Amino acid sequence: MTEQELDRALRELAEEEISEEALAGVRARVRARVGRGRAAWMWLTAAAAACLVFAIAVTRTGPAPAPAHVQPPSAPVAQIAPAPEAPRVRETAAAVAASRRRPKPAPAVETLTVKLVTDDPDVIVYWIVEGTKGETE
Amino acid sequence: MEDVIPAAGSLRQERAEPLDFDALITRYERPVLRTAWRMLGNLEDAQDAAQEVFFRLHRNLGQFAAAEAVGPWIYRVTVNVCYDVSRKRRRFAPLAEGFDAPDANAGADELLAADERRRAVTEALARLPERERAAVVLREIEGLSTEDVAAILGTTENTVRSQISTARGKLRKFVERLGRLR
Numbered sequence: 001m002t003e004q005e006l007d008r009a010l011r012e013l014a015e016e017e018i019s020e021e022a023l024a025g026v027r028a029r030v031r032a033r034v035g036r037g038r039a040a041w042m043w044l045t046a047a048a049a050a051c052l053v054f055a056i057a058v059t060r061t062g063p064a065p066a067p068a069h070v071q072p073p074s075a076p077v078a079q080i081a082p083a084p085e086a087p088r089v090r091e092t093a094a095a096v097a098a099s100r101r102r103p104k105p106a107p108a109v110e111t112l113t114v115k116l117v118t119d120d121p122d123v124i125v126y127w128i129v130e131g132t133k134g135e136t137e
Numbered sequence: 138m139e140d141v142i143p144a145a146g147s148l149r150q151e152r153a154e155p156l157d158f159d160a161l162i163t164r165y166e167r168p169v170l171r172t173a174w175r176m177l178g179n180l181e182d183a184q185d186a187a188q189e190v191f192f193r194l195h196r197n198l199g200q201f202a203a204a205e206a207v208g209p210w211i212y213r214v215t216v217n218v219c220y221d222v223s224r225k226r227r228r229f230a231p232l233a234e235g236f237d238a239p240d241a242n243a244g245a246d247e248l249l250a251a252d253e254r255r256r257a258v259t260e261a262l263a264r265l266p267e268r269e270r271a272a273v274v275l276r277e278i279e280g281l282s283t284e285d286v287a288a289i290l291g292t293t294e295n296t297v298r299s300q301i302s303t304a305r306g307k308l309r310k311f312v313e314r315l316g317r318l319r
Contacts, residue, residue, distance in 0.1 A: 001309045001312050001313050002309075003305070003309075005254075006258075006305060006308060006309055006312075007277075008254075009254045009255065009257070009258040009312075010258065010273075010277045010278055012251055012254060012255050013175060013255055013258060013259065013278050014171075014277075014278045014279070014280065016171075016255060018167055018170055018171060018174070022170065022180055022184060023166050023167065023170065025184055026166060026170060026184050026187045026188055026191070027162060027166065029184070029188045030162065030187075030188050030191040030192060030195070033188065033192050034158075034192065034195050037192075037195075037196075
C-alpha cells in the first residue's frame with residue numbers, strides 16, 4: 001500500500017457521511033440528559049429555598065421566647081425568693097409559739113365597744129369587750 | 138460546510154459566536170461524532186462518547202468567556218472520553234476487537250472497493266496505540282493543523298509528527314496484512 005493509497009483511504013473516512021439519524025440520536029440523548037440535570041437542579045434549588053425559609057422563620061420567632069426564658073429566673077427568683085424565706089421561718093416559729101400557747105385554734109372573736117358618756121363632756125369612757133360568742137372578757 | 142473543522146485558523150475564528158448550547162451542538166456534532174467514531178471503531182460507542190462530550194460541554198459552558206476556546210476544548214474532551222470508553226470496552230469486551238480474517242474468495246475488484254478500503258483502514262486504526270490513533274484521526278481525518286493537534290493532545294508538534302509518521306507506517310502494514318488493498 002502506497003502513501004497515496006493510504007491518503008485516499010483516510011480521505012474517504014473523513015468524507016464518509018454520518019447519518020442524520022445517528023446525529024439526531026445524539027442530540028436527543030444530550031437534551032434528555034441535560035433536562036434531567038436541570039430537573040435535579042430545580043429540586044435542589046427548591047429544597048435549598050425551603051430550608052432557607054424555614055431557617056428565617058425560626059430566626060424570627062426565636063427572639064420573642066428568649067427573654068421569657070431568660071428574664072424571669074434571674075430577677076424574681078434571686079431577689080424576691082430569699083426575702084420571704086426568713087419571715088416565713090419566723091412566722092412559723094411564732095405560729096408554733098402561738099399554737100403552744102393556744103393549742104386550739106382561736107375561735108371567731110366578736111368585739112363589742114361600749115361608749116359611756118359622763119357628766120363631764122371632756123371625759124368619755126370606751127369599754128371594749130372581746131370574746132367569742134356568748135363569752136365576755 | 139461545517140463538517141470538518143479545518144486547522145487552527147477556523148478554531149480561532151469563533152469569537153463572534155454566542156455561547157448558545159444548541160448552536161454549539163449543531164456546530165460540533167459532526168466533528169465530535171466522526172472523531173469518536175474513528176477513535177472507537179463503531180458508531181454506537183461513538184454516540185455514547187459524543188453524548189458524554191456534549192453533556193460535559195453543557196456543564197462547563199460557563200467557563201468559556203468566548204466561544205473561541207470551545208473548538209480545541211471539545212476535541213480534547215472527545216479524545217479523552219474516547220480513551221475512557223475504549224479502556225472500558227477493552228475491560229468488559231476483550232473479544233470485540235481484532236482483525237477479521239481476509240476473505241480468500243474475494244475478487245480483486247471487490248478488494249479495491251472504497252467500502253472495503255474504509256473498513257480495512259478502520260480496522261487498522263483500531264490496532265494503533267491510543268495516542269497515535271488520536272494524532273492520525275485529528276490530523277489526517279479531521280484535518281486539524283499539527284499545532285492544534287499538539288495542543289489538543291498536550292504534546293509538542295514534533296511528537297505529533299513523529300506519532301503520525303509511525304502510525305502511517307503501521308496502518309500501511311496492517312492493511313497490507315489484511316490483503317484488502319493492493
